[in-house]
Amino acid sequence: MLNLRKHRWLAVLMVLILAGVTACSSGNKGGNDASSSSGPSSSEPAEETASEAPPAEHVDLTFMYWGSNDEKKAMESMIEAFNKSHPKITVKGEHVPGDYNTKMNTLMAANQLPDVAYLGDGLTNKWGSEGKLLDFSQYYDQYPALQNKLKASYLYTEPGKAVANFTALEVMVLYYNKEIFEESGVPVPPAEPAKAWTWDEFVTVAKQLTKDKNGKHPGEDGFDAKNIDQYGFSFGSDRGTYGPLLESNGANILDESGTKYALNSPESVDVFQKLQDLIYTHHVSPDLIQQQNMPDNHVRLQTRKVAMVLDGTWALLDLTNNKKLKWGIGVLPKLKEPKTVILAGTTVVFNSTKHPKEALEFYLYHNNPEQVDLYRTGLWMPTEEKYYTEDEAIKSWTDNEAHPPEFLQAGIEYTKGYAVKSPSTQIKNWPEINAKLAPGLDLIWTNKKSAQEALDELESQIQPLVQGRYPNE
């Protein structure tokens, strides 16, 4: 009796240990086996059983996304509208603030993926090429709307295999404080892409707008570079800054074959040297350390810390909400030809979903300008082609205070005719390459090395990580 009881305890213990071990090891397999996925991630068991019901009955989907409070509100009302209009589908939105990639990686490792989710371009490419994402091209017949988006908004991991689409189109543009320009009597940055400033014109203007505490400009006698009150221009240190300029100068991160590091080519070095010169030779831009400690771009403009900033079109929302600021939008200066890049996150449908059709239905709804307010408030630009070509459609999302008149050129025309996907979105293994690239570029931004030296040194670190490029269609 006593022995048996002892054994019973032992048995219970063993079972619990076993449960712990197997629970772990089944999670350890990662997303290897999509079919074994337990459906949408959910902490409520009730939902999981519901998702196992036949699709004709009722379908539960989870949708995971990041973003500001404004974005969260817009998503919540979109989800609510979707659920009302689709009685057989219930979407549960989950807003993830903070470290989104870590969260997604963990969910992937634990096989707890949502059905539909935002994703950074690096992970999209990685998981897309590993077959973890729904290939949209096989649904073109069923959902024609899937293929009427602007060509540059698709991500392909194999020719013709579109694994994702940018959630919204975002291009890099130049914003400026209108009042500063008026007071200085300097013409504002051109909005028409064909009339983009040359680099020299841009530097001249930036100098006129830079003032030290005595009101002197760079180049004038007695200019005090250590006490600058107002900078002409500020830029970030990442691909949003050097990306468009590389494109404009005909340079690239990798060479044409996509197999060789090319950031130390003369065209590319030129771009980085010009940026370094803005800070340390022309004194028209704050260095990266000052920048990191400056407020958001719209506040920099509003407080006259900076006259022009380089930012994405998503910034329209913040700029519009800042009622004290009179701002304008222009195109970036050109090096060889006017160019900008599209830089955005994607929304994907995971292959592990049990309800791809319903997921696609929601997918098409979630970035439809008729359903989501984020287009009219400035955060997003549509991906569908008609919103760039048909007057009525253009008006439907741009005829409001978030889109000043010059947006038609600096936003729409720029995107349609001059924007290419950021080269980084096509590079295989980009997250790892960037992990080496960013610290290496710090040497340029902090003036420790010239652009040529820093970019030459990076070659030996980055070349071993180069794995080629994804196709463009």
Place this chain on the structure above:
Amino acid sequence: MKRNKSGILRMERKWGILLALPAMLGLLMFTVVPVIASFFFSITDWRIGNEMTVIGFDNYATILTEDSTFTKSLYVTTYYSLFSVPVCLTIAFLIAFLLNQKVKGLSIFRTIFYLPTIVPSIASTMLWLWLFNPDFGLLNSMLESMGFSGSRWIYDEATAIPSIVLMSTWSVGNTVIIFLAGLQAVPAHLYEAVEVDGGSGWRKFYHITIPSMTPTIFFNLVMMLIGTFQAFNQAYVMTQGGPNNSTLFYVYYLFRTAFTETKIGYASALAWILFLIVMTLTFIIFQTSKKWVHYEGGNK
């Protein structure tokens, strides 16, 4: 009578196991199993989302021979540790020594020095981010008002780690408490003996306080060494490892490898190498401790 007793024993044993079970299971599931699992992963090439194959000790070989980021992060962490541990130990000891004196409002001082330890680590890191701000941070404002030129603090390769050491001296509260307990346990008769022999305050400190405190110093040294090798928040919240990887702490690099680059196998190998490093260091300190740690009434 006899049967009855064994019944109680049996019941006690049953309840004992039952009540200890949650802790045992917790240890098993959240410590033992993950440790074993991480060793297993470290000999595979598992990347999140991919098939996993066992590749033996290739990860270890790659880390030790090819990975320049590993070398850098190990250097950064060692530099931080070698700098931070002596500085923090000394400061904590001095604070504890002062707090052990008989002055008015002692409990208030004790509270003040302990307070930063209660502040959540992320919150205090955010706070220091503001203090370090080169343009309008408190530290630079103070330096400049005294006529010195400001520093770039965590934003400059050369000053990044010293700045983080400065920050770490702020939250030595726990160490202070342990030192304080140690100080109060120093037998008063030893001090009296020095006094009888006409020894000064310094002699008391040097001949009585420090030798009596060596076990406490030893304990704090080991704990702090382990702690500094696990530095993470500073890099995660303040610098993201920059500029130019000058604050790329080992654990932050490990985290980034696992969750940004999705290389769980490789990151697990990194974790085991860290474990071996910390274990070796601890072992070395234990070995040397025989020479300098004095236990009262024990083998000196």
